[in-house]
Amino acid sequence: MILKVEHTTIFEYDSPIYETATEVRLHPDTSPLSPQRCASFKLQVEPPATIFDYTDFYGNVVNHFNILQSHKKVKILATSVVDTGNGQSRAGDDEEILLTDFTGESRYVHFDQGIREFTSMFTTLEDKCQLAEHICREINGTFVYEPGVTDVHSTSAVVMALGRGVCQDFAHVMLAACRYLSIPARYVSGYLYGGGSTPDGRDEASHAWCEVFCGKEKGWVGMDPTHKTLFADERYIKIGSGRDYSDVPPVRGTYKGNAQEKLGVSVRVSAME
Amino acid sequence: MKRYFETYDHGPERFFDEVFSKEGTPRPHYGKLLQRFRQFSQEDINARREIINIDFRNQGITFTVYGVDEGIERIFPFDLIPRILPAKEWEVLEKGLLQRITALNEFLFDIYHTQKILKDKIVPAELILGSRHFAREFVGVNPPLGVYIHVTGSDLIRDGEGNYLVLEDNLRTPSGVSYMLQNRQALKRAFPAIFGKYKVRPIENYPQELLRTLQEIAPPGRFDPNVVLLTPGIYNSAYFEHSFLARQMGIELTEGKDLVVNNNKVYKRTTRGLERVDVIYRRVDDSFIDPLVFRPDSRLGVAGLINAYRKGNVALANAIGTGVADDKVIYSFVPKIIRYYLGEDPILQNVPTWLASNPADLKYILENLGSLVVKAANESGGYGMLVGPESTLAEQEKFAEMIVANPRNYIAQPTISLSRHPSFINDSELFGCHIDLRPYVLYGKNVTIVPGGLTRVALKRGSLVVNSSQGGGSKDTWVIDE
Structure with missing residues (x-):
């Protein structure tokens, strides 16, 4: 497209x-x-x-x-x-060291009590990519999209406690949950065609979602906790990625x-x- | 009348005395010095001390004490008895420092480029990526001449047998060199006759060597480069040193507000308009140096400086991100780093260090908390330090819990032994005070090491703390050719 x-x-x-x-x-x-x-x-x-x-x-x-x-x-x-393209980035040859950055805490991604409790429901799954999909679906289903309750500096812990926020906030929560369960995940900044950043597609603005590392073979799979479709596809335009919002x-x-x-x-x- | 050194106690055997052997006989290189001091009366000493005090005060050689006495300027205590290093001993230190600094520079180049040492798993990647001093902004950038650490000051101590050990590497903005220069001037003035009896290697050309190093890293094609010193300002504890060095080098002393970036180049504001700046000897920490990239609330830096630096339009000394190589955990890897890059055995040894992240070490640390010094590896942790022999059982238990909860954040070392040197603890009394040594290493096209360095001395009976803020002072340090 x-x-x-x-x-x-x-x-x-x-x-x-x-x-x-x-x-x-x-x-x-x-x-x-x-x-x-x-x-x-x-x-x-x-x-x-x-x-x-x-x-x-x-x-x-x-x-x-x-x-x-x-x-x-x-x-x-x-x-x-x-x-x-299809919303999936290939894995680089030298990715192993970089993965360290995407498995720990970062400025807006915290392993707080809230995230520990939230992730406790997931720990039985074997396949990490599937596990990330479940996390994505859970956030999409239970968090309320509401602009104005958070700002660009809200951490995953704040969003976790509120249970609401915008695309950037949901991405941070998803990163915290994935990384807490040792699934490498990174923050993606970009745009979404025909959808904007809101679930009902009213607003057109920058968008944010996650990429989850699903092994060398599959690479980085784009997952979007803000939208029911859950996976990034050809409607998604990626600008760049980092540990969280502060990198991009x-x-x-x-x-x-x-x-x-x-x-x-x-x-x-x-x-x- | 009592003569100096008549009743000097060279102290318990576990400490190395710089002047007297364990049997109490003077070491040969101190012979002439002792002979002269034994002839001095207390009036002689007082008169000389007075000369020096007036001299220091007139020149404004002070440091600011933070904390309770905030803003109070004090004269940095200068001890009249110089420390002497025979050339043979110094040459080993010189070789050891050259080796260490060369390896650490290669390490920094690697960390900020291909990261081979991480891929080869000699140093764990998470230690580097997890360090708050690792500057992602600086990866892939080539600093001029491939040099990151233009000015360093590693702290050396001596164990009970007199072996020199490296206590820490200061690869960011080490201070104290102005005291080294002032001490020499003061001592020459107060004791010209004794000084004349030794062949002391000169140190006075340090500012010129520093300036030459800075000029060598100027951007290509910039002949007669404009070099400035960037200071955080008058409230910084080392402001005296910043102004002193700028004056000695004949370069401008600037603050962040005096500089501005335009079109990726750095300029200084002058009454004639903007003037291009080529090299910045910066005494401002990484996190404050560019509000666009690092702390946005910093008023000490220059917005856009890092981008101009990345482009090669201005040089910084030291480079950005050097702190990743001098934190307490990386320190323990330096012997491996030397072997990895140079294929040599380290000439200077580390203080033995146990890493709590290593299970065998962790067991040892927990079993020996009463005799070890435990330090938080990441300074921002703020959990402080446990000095085993001075701690209570309750404190040890608390530390044991913290270490087990977060082993990666802790290291342990044996209680430090610092050598002792006769020093005046008051007007008339000599005592074996603990000392260390900070040699200054310059790295441009070549490595230059100033003979000697700054000897810091704990001027309190039995104290092991040599920091100036805690009652420490300093001594002139002589490297002598026999």
């Missing part, structure tokens, strides 16, 4: 700011292990800035830029065209000046065939 993404991020300030430094993680996954192919990617910034890039530890492409002079608004428009935030930055910030995000995913 060939999909086009237009992702606009606008930061507005009530008084001038200066010396912004920004990192953007919006480039669709280009790894040869990925099932998708990124046909094009364009990043436009206002006020205009020179854009640089590098590839991070997890293979994600990071773009970055800075604006010295004072300004009250920063607009970032990312346009990409992606030929999607879409936009991260600093600035100087004293101002109130207002953030506006809009995402449009459309089919090109």
Whole structure:
């Protein structure tokens, strides 16, 4: 499926700011292990800035830029065209060491009392991939989708206690449960065509789900606790992956000046065939 | 009148005395020094101490004591009796340090590139990936000359037989070198005659050697590179040293707010506009150095610095992420690291270390809690330290529980033996105080080691703590050619 993404991020300030430094993680996954192919990617910034890039530890492409002079608004428009795949990434040759990162706790993924109790119902299953699917189904069935009760910094423990949250939160809970049961799992940032981030597909925004390591043969299987379909498929566009949200935030930055910030995000995913 | 050294007690046999043998005879290289000190009256000593105190105060050689006396500046106590290392002894240390630093640098290069040592399972991968100092942001980046640790200061101690052991490697931003330089100046002024009787290797060119090292790592094509020192600012306990070194090298002392990144290059704000910066001798920790990448609340760093560094547009000394090689658990692997990369046996030995994560070691640790020192491997653990011989049974039981619950987080070592050196514990009395040694190693195109280093001394009777914040002082340290 060939999909086009237009992702606009606008930061507005009530008084001038200066010396912004920004990192953007919006480039669709280009790894040869990925099932998708990124046909094009364009990043436009206002006020205009020179854009640089590098590839991070997890293979994600990071773009970055800075604006010295004072300004009250920063607009970032990312346009990409992606030929999607089946939602499964192949395992790399050198993955064993990296798996260490995806089996432990991380900034937003905690092994708290809640996760220990939650996972106690699963421990009888033999097949790890099947086990992950059960976890995914359980979260999808019992957690309530509700924006506004959590924020981007909510940990899996907070979400576990609340029993509600958004796609990012469900992904964190699923990671905590999988990793607590020694199933390597990573956080995926991306988009979903025709579905957005909400279960009923009302809203179009960035999306987040998980990839579970199902052995060298099957590789990383995309699982999405937010949607009933449970598995990532050709409607899913992957940007990148990491231990949790903190490794792949879409936009991260600093600035100087004293101002109130207002953030506006809009995402449009459309089919090109 | 009582003469100095007449009643000096060279102490219990389990400690090595630097000046006297176990039988109480002076070691030959201290002969001339003792002879001279025996002729001094207390007035002679007091007069010299006064000269030095005025000198130190005038130059503002102080350190800040954190805690109760926050913000109070004190003169760093300087002990009048120098420590002497014969060239033969020093040459072994030099070789040992060169070997150790070379291996640790190769280790860092490997960890931040192919990770061969992890794949070969010499060092467990989870120790590296689980270390809070492992900088994922820096994997695959090539620092200039392939060097990560441009300035290091490993702490050495001597056991009961006088063997030198490495207590820890300081691969991040080791401090204290300014005291080493000031001590030499002070001693030469106070005891010119004694100093003249020995062939003491000079250390005064350290700032120039440091500057040369920094210039060597400048980005390619940057002739006459602009080098600056980045300090956290006046509230940092080592601020004196930062300003001292900047002055000695003739480079600008800057804070994060003086620098700015534009188009992936680093600039310094000046009255003439922005001026390109090529090399930063940074005395700011990794976690504070770039709010875009590390702690977003840091006001001490420069946003975008790490990306400029990754691109090779600016050099940092030391590199990012070097702390992964100097934590307490990795320390225990250094002998293996030396053998792995260099195929050599370590010249300098470690203090024996037991890892609680190793089942056989764990058993030993639990059975010997009363005689061992237990340390939390990950400093952020905050569970502190158990000094076996000084602990109660209840404390030992509590530690046993914590160790069993989280073995990977603990190591144990025998109670440290530090050698002793005659030192003034008050105006008139000499006592065998415990000392250590921190030599400074510079690593650019070549490795340069300053002869000697900083000898720290615990100026309290029987104390093993040499830190300046806990009543420690320092001595001038001589490497002598006979």
